Amino acid sequence: MFGYVMPLKEELKIREYEIFRSYYCGLCQHIKQTFGHTPRLVLNYDLTCMGILLDSLNPHKISAINQGCIANPLKRKKMITSNKALDYTASINVILAYYKILDDVKDDNSVKSKALAAGLAPFISKLDLSLKYTKRKIKEHLNNLARLEHNQNFNSLDEIAHPFAMLVGDVVKDYPYALYKDSTILREQLFQFGYVLGKWIYIIDALDDFPKDVKNNNFNPFYKLYYNPQLSLEENFEYMKDKAEFTLLNCGATCKNILNELPLKKNKNLLNNIVVLGMMDKYMQVSKKCSCKKSRRKK
Numbered sequence: 001m002f003g004y005v006m007p008l009k010e011e012l013k014i015r016e017y018e019i020f021r022s023y024y025c026g027l028c029q030h031i032k033q034t035f036g037h038t039p040r041l042v043l044n045y046d047l048t049c050m051g052i053l054l055d056s057l058n059p060h061k062i063s064a065i066n067q068g069c070i071a072n073p074l075k076r077k078k079m080i081t082s083n084k085a086l087d088y089t090a091s092i093n094v095i096l097a098y099y100k101i102l103d104d105v106k107d108d109n110s111v112k113s114k115a116l117a118a119g120l121a122p123f124i125s126k127l128d129l130s131l132k133y134t135k136r137k138i139k140e141h142l143n144n145l146a147r148l149e150h151n152q153n154f155n156s157l158d159e160i161a162h163p164f165a166m167l168v169g170d171v172v173k174d175y176p177y178a179l180y181k182d183s184t185i186l187r188e189q190l191f192q193f194g195y196v197l198g199k200w201i202y203i204i205d206a207l208d209d210f211p212k213d214v215k216n217n218n219f220n221p222f223y224k225l226y227y228n229p230q231l232s233l234e235e236n237f238e239y240m241k242d243k244a245e246f247t248l249l250n251c252g253a254t255c256k257n258i259l260n261e262l263p264l265k266k267n268k269n270l271l272n273n274i275v276v277l278g279m280m281d282k283y284m285q286v287s288k289k290c291s292c293k294k295s296r297r298k299k
Contacts, residue, residue, distance in 0.1 A: 004201055004208075005046040007270065008277040016270050018078060022064050023055070024048045026080030030090040035123040042097035042120070046201065047089050049274055050172060053193075055085035056267040057179040057186075084177045091127055092171055095135050098124055099142050106146075134174050141167035149219050157247055160221045161202040168198025181263045193258040200251035200279065207244050208286045210237055241287050252279045 007020055027048050031040050055062070062083065066076045080086060098120045127135060145163035154160040172194030173187050206221050213220035214233055222240040231239065255275045264271065 003045050004204055004279075004282050005049045005197065005274060006278050006282065007273045008281045011277050012270070012273055016273070019062075019267065020048075020052070020270055022062070022078040022080050023052050023086070025077050026064070026083060027051055027086050027089055027093070029079050029081065030083065030086040031093060034087070034090055035094055035126055039094045039097070039120060039123050043093060044097075047093045047096070049271075050092070050194075051083075051085045051089035052267055052274075053172070053271060054088065054175050054179070055083060056264045056271060057181075057262065058085065059180050059265045062266075085175070088175055088177070091131050092134070092138075094120065094123055095127070095131075095138055099139060103142070103146065130176055134171065137170050137174075138167055141170070149221075152219075152224050154221070154224075157203055157206075157221060157225065157244065158199070161199045164202040165195045165198035168201070169193075169195035180265055186263070189258055189261060193255060193262075196251045196254045196258070200248060200255070203244055203248060203251075204283060204286055207241065207248075208289065210240060211289075245287075248283055252276075252283070255279070 007017070009017055012020070024043075024045070028040050028043050031043060062080050064078045064080045066078055068076055098117070101117045101120060124135075141163045145160075145167075148154050148160055148163065169191040173191035175190070179186060209218075210220050210222050211233060212218070214223060214227075214236075222244070226240050226243055227236055228239070252275070256272075259271060259275050
């Protein structure tokens with residue numbers, strides 16, 4: 001359910017893309033410093049963008065160093081260091097990855113998922129005590145989502161996406177450090193931004209996975225809500241894409257509007273690229289993805 005919120009590289013200036021990479025590599029380093037090497041395997045782009053957003057509400061300039069990394073130790077890269085937004089994002093990254101892997105264990109009971117869960121479990125105990133409440137809320141939202149998906153007791157995309165939207169909204173809102181012009185209004189804006197972004201992520205992930213989920217007989221909200229056994233898989237995908245389009249485009253527009261209201265102190269062009277161009281580009285990729293052969297499937 002991750003890896004959808006990214007910049008559109010082609011439309012970034014070289015310097016802006018280098019800044020994005022410095023946050024991405026910096027997040028990897030912050031994970032290493034707090035948790036060690038193993039959790040770096042679960043680094044994802046969506047949370048990099050959250051870190052950029054939160055740090056952009058900090059008036060201080062970023063601090064960065066050039067050094068090699070585990071992926072390419074001989075090539076020196078710019079990495080952001082000593083950054084509170086990336087500290088927080090590193091912890092959220094590990095929490096979400098851990099619970100996602102536990103969910104995979106329930107779904108497939110594979111040796112790989114069990115090994116990953118066992119490998120991450122010790123690092124959860126390293127979380128700062130200030131994050132206990134956030135961790136509990138994340139687990140609660142994911143449990144609510146799991147119940148809805150298991151019982152399939154929902155009647156719309158908005159309803160099934162709500163728990164994950166709440167999760168992202170709370171994670172962004174509950175950033176534990178002071179922000180520029182911090183206030184209850186700003187925190188509510190951050191919640192709304194996160195909520196709408198979380199809804200977008202959940203729905204586009206479900207649309208992206210639909211052909212694979214149908215073939216593998218996995219849960220997918222589009223199947224439950226809209227699947228027509230009289231149509232081919234490709235025709236079903238086209239129908240479901242039409243059903244999702246308004247919500248996805250509306251979520252993107254809402255994120256853009258909220259972003260424009262935030263008192264950003266840096267990275268404005270980068271964040272606009274991610275929200276306006278990157279999200280639209282990802283939607284276009286997913287909407288054109290289905291090249292499945294025409295087939296019929298009965299439940």
